Amino acid sequence: MITSTSNAKVKRLVNLRKKRRARDAEGVFLTEGLRMFQEVQESELKELYVTERFYEKEKKLVDEKCRAGRCGIEVFSETVMEYVSDTRHPQGVLCVVRQRNGDGWEGILEGRKSGKAASCPLILLLDNLQDPGNLGTIFRTGEAAGVTGILMSRDCVDVYNPKVIRSTMGSIFRLPFWYAEDLPAAVREMKAQGICTYAARLNGTCVYDEPDYRKPSAFFIGNEGNGLREDIAELADCYLKIPMAGSVESLNAAIAAAVLMFEAVRQRRH
Amino acid sequence: MITSTSNAKVKRLVNLRKKRRARDAEGVFLTEGLRMFQEVQESELKELYVTERFYEKEKKLVDEKCRAGRCGIEVFSETVMEYVSDTRHPQGVLCVVRQRNGDGWEGILEGRKSGKAASCPLILLLDNLQDPGNLGTIFRTGEAAGVTGILMSRDCVDVYNPKVIRSTMGSIFRLPFWYAEDLPAAVREMKAQGICTYAARLNGTCVYDEPDYRKPSAFFIGNEGNGLREDIAELADCYLKIPMAGSVESLNAAIAAAVLMFEAVRQRRH
Numbered sequence: 001m002i003t004s005t006s007n008a009k010v011k012r013l014v015n016l017r018k019k020r021r022a023r024d025a026e027g028v029f030l031t032e033g034l035r036m037f038q039e040v041q042e043s044e045l046k047e048l049y050v051t052e053r054f055y056e057k058e059k060k061l062v063d064e065k066c067r068a069g070r071c072g073i074e075v076f077s078e079t080v081m082e083y084v085s086d087t088r089h090p091q092g093v094l095c096v097v098r099q100r101n102g103d104g105w106e107g108i109l110e111g112r113k114s115g116k117a118a119s120c121p122l123i124l125l126l127d128n129l130q131d132p133g134n135l136g137t138i139f140r141t142g143e144a145a146g147v148t149g150i151l152m153s154r155d156c157v158d159v160y161n162p163k164v165i166r167s168t169m170g171s172i173f174r175l176p177f178w179y180a181e182d183l184p185a186a187v188r189e190m191k192a193q194g195i196c197t198y199a200a201r202l203n204g205t206c207v208y209d210e211p212d213y214r215k216p217s218a219f220f221i222g223n224e225g226n227g228l229r230e231d232i233a234e235l236a237d238c239y240l241k242i243p244m245a246g247s248v249e250s251l252n253a254a255i256a257a258a259v260l261m262f263e264a265v266r267q268r269r270h
Numbered sequence: 271m272i273t274s275t276s277n278a279k280v281k282r283l284v285n286l287r288k289k290r291r292a293r294d295a296e297g298v299f300l301t302e303g304l305r306m307f308q309e310v311q312e313s314e315l316k317e318l319y320v321t322e323r324f325y326e327k328e329k330k331l332v333d334e335k336c337r338a339g340r341c342g343i344e345v346f347s348e349t350v351m352e353y354v355s356d357t358r359h360p361q362g363v364l365c366v367v368r369q370r371n372g373d374g375w376e377g378i379l380e381g382r383k384s385g386k387a388a389s390c391p392l393i394l395l396l397d398n399l400q401d402p403g404n405l406g407t408i409f410r411t412g413e414a415a416g417v418t419g420i421l422m423s424r425d426c427v428d429v430y431n432p433k434v435i436r437s438t439m440g441s442i443f444r445l446p447f448w449y450a451e452d453l454p455a456a457v458r459e460m461k462a463q464g465i466c467t468y469a470a471r472l473n474g475t476c477v478y479d480e481p482d483y484r485k486p487s488a489f490f491i492g493n494e495g496n497g498l499r500e501d502i503a504e505l506a507d508c509y510l511k512i513p514m515a516g517s518v519e520s521l522n523a524a525i526a527a528a529v530l531m532f533e534a535v536r537q538r539r540h
Contacts, residue, residue: 133403141525146515167522174516209536242532243539245416246444252437255411255528262512262529263536266479269513 001052003077010076013049013084016096020158027099029160033091034058039170040095042069047096049074051081054092062093086162099160105189107176108149121195122264123218125151127183127232129253131224132157136167137254138221139175145261149176151190151218153183153232187235190218197236199228200256202249204241211238213264221257271322273347280346283319283354286366290428297369299430303361304328309440310365312339317366319344321351324362332363356432369430375459377446378419391465392534393488395421397453397502399523401494402427406437407524408491409445415531419446421460421488423453423502457505460488467506469498470526472519474511481508483534491527 002010015022016030023029028046031037037048038061048062048071055062055075066073081090109121124147129135135157142150156179157164165172180186191197198211199220211217220236222228227250233239242251242259251259272280285292286300293299298316301307307318308331318332318341325332325345336343351360379391394417399405405427412420426449427434435442450456461467468481469490481487490506492498497520503509512521512529521529 137522137525140518141521143516144512144514144518144521169518171516171518207539242414243535244414245535246413246441248410248414248439248441251411251414251528252407252524254522255407255524258525258528259532262533265513265515266533269477 001075001077002080005080005083007080009074010080010084013094013096017084017086017162020161023099023158023160028096029099029165030162031095031097031165032085032087032093032162034093036165036170037061037065037093037095039173040097041173044098044100044173045069045071045095046098047071047074049076049081049084049094051076051078051092053078058093086166102178103149103176104178105186108151108178109193111148111176120214120268121216121218122147122213122261123149123151123190123195124257124261125183125187125218125220125232126156127153127220127228128223128226129156129221131253132161132163133167134224134252134254135159136164138257139164139168139171139177141254141258142261143171143175145258145265147175147261149178151183151186152177152179154179154181184231184235187232191235191237196238198238198240198260199233199236200260201228201233201239201241204239206238206240208240208242208260209263211240213267217264219257219260219264221253224253271345271347272350275350275353277350279344280350280354283364283366287354287356287432290431293369293428293430298366299369299435300432301365301367301435302355302357302363302432304363306435306440307331307335307363307365309443310367311443314368314370315339315341315365316368317341317344319346319351319354319364321346321348321362323348328363356436372448373419373446374448375456378421378448379463381418381446390484390538391486391488392417392483392531393419393421393460393465394527394531395453395457395488395490395502396426397423397490397498398493398496399426399491401523402431402433403437404494404522404524405429406434408527409434409438409441409447411524411528412531413441413445415528415535417445417531419448421453421456422447422449424449424451454501454505457502461505461507466508468508468510468530469503469506470530471498471503471509471511474509476508476510478510478512478530479533481510483537487534489527489530489534491523494523
C-alpha cells in the first residue's frame, strides 16, 4: 500500500491529472469513481488504483476487470487517494485509461463505436470551446440525442481533462470524436460529402426549427465568449438563430447545442 | 482604502459570500463584475466595493449609480478584493444587493418584472435542485425561453449563492421566482388555476413534444441524482419522457429543462 504523497507514482498521477501535456505524452487519461470504472473497457484500462475500503467492497468486479485487462492493482491509503483525486470525496477507485486518438472522419460520420451505425450523419462541430463542464455536458447530451460524432478544433479544451471526463458521465467512451488539425479543411470535406452545415450565431437569420434536419446535418457551436470564428462561420450553408425573449444576450453553449440537437432528433422521429 | 484582510468589513463580506444564513439574516447578496454591476437597479444596490483601478476606469458609471442609489463607495486593495471575491481574477467591483423575497404566486404567473406581461403562463418547477451552476443556467435559459417564472422547493440551492448569481448572467434580476414553503400546496393551487402540469421523468410515458403547450403549462424538474420526489410527481397531469439514444441514463437537469422549455416556445411561435 502506498501511504506517502511524495511517492513517485503519486506525483506522476497528479501530473497526469493537471497537465494535458503529460497525458498526451503518455497517451493516457484518468477516470475516477465506480461508475466510470464500470464503463472502461478492459482493453483500454492500463492501471488501477484503489483504496482498501473500495477493494473490499468491489473485490469481484476489480479482480475480474484487472484479469481481463491484464492490468495490475495498486492500493492507496485514503489520504493518498484524496491527494491524487480531482474530487473532494473520492470513491476510492482511479483508472489510468488509454487515450484513443480520436475516431477520425469515418468515426464521426458513422456514429457509435458499438451498436448499430447511424442511418444519417448528425455532427456537432465545436470551435474553440473552453469550458470543461460545457464540453462534458455536450458529450452526454450528444450521445442522448443520437449525434454521430463531435468534431473539434485543436484549441478546444482537452477532452481528457478530468472535469470533462466527469461531466460526460461515460459518454466519452461511447461517442466518436475527432480533433481536426485543419478545421476549415474538415468543414469543406464535410460539405463535399453532402452534409448541410448550420452555424449557431447571434446574428442568425434562419430560425432554428425551419431547416429540414432529416438530411445529413452538422451544427457549428462557437466559443463561450466570442462565438464562432469568421473563417469557420463563413463556410456554413446557413446561420441559425434561436429566438430569445427577455434581455438575455446569448445561451450557454451546451444549452444552445442541446436545443439544436433535440430539434434535429424531433424532426427525424416524425 | 481597506488593505487588510482582517478588517471587520472584509470578514463580513466573506461571510456573506459563503453562508446562506448570513445572507438571509441581512436580506442581501453579493454580485461581482462590471456586467452584474450594470444590471443592478439603483434601488436594489446597498453597498459598493471597488478597486482603485476599476474606479478610475469606470468613474462616471460608479458615481452615477451610487448617487442614484444613495449608496456609499468603499475602496479595496487588489489583494483584499481577491480575498473577498468568489472568482480567481476579480474585475474589481463587488455589490451588496438587497434580496427580493421572491415574487410570489402572482409574479411567476405573470412573467417579467418589467416589460409586457406574458400572455400565457409557462412555469418551471424545481424540486430539490442542488447544483448552483444548473440553477443559474436554468434562470438564464428560462428568461431566454420566455418562461413566466420559476417555482422552487425550499430545499433547492440558494438562488443567492454566488455561483448561481454568476451563471444567471443577470437573469436573476429579471425572471420572477418563488420559493414555496409548501410545494404540493402550490402545485394544487396551480392546477386549480387551470395550468397543465408536466413532470419530466425517466419512466415518462408521453414523448415531450406530444402535448399542446400553447395552454398554460408548468414543467417539473427534479433533483440531479434522484429526480422528482413522489409527492410532487404524483400531482402532475402527465409524465413526460425525452427519448434518448445510446446508453445515457439521464440528461443534465438544466439540459432537460431547456429541451422542454424550447419545445413549448416553439409550439407557441407556430
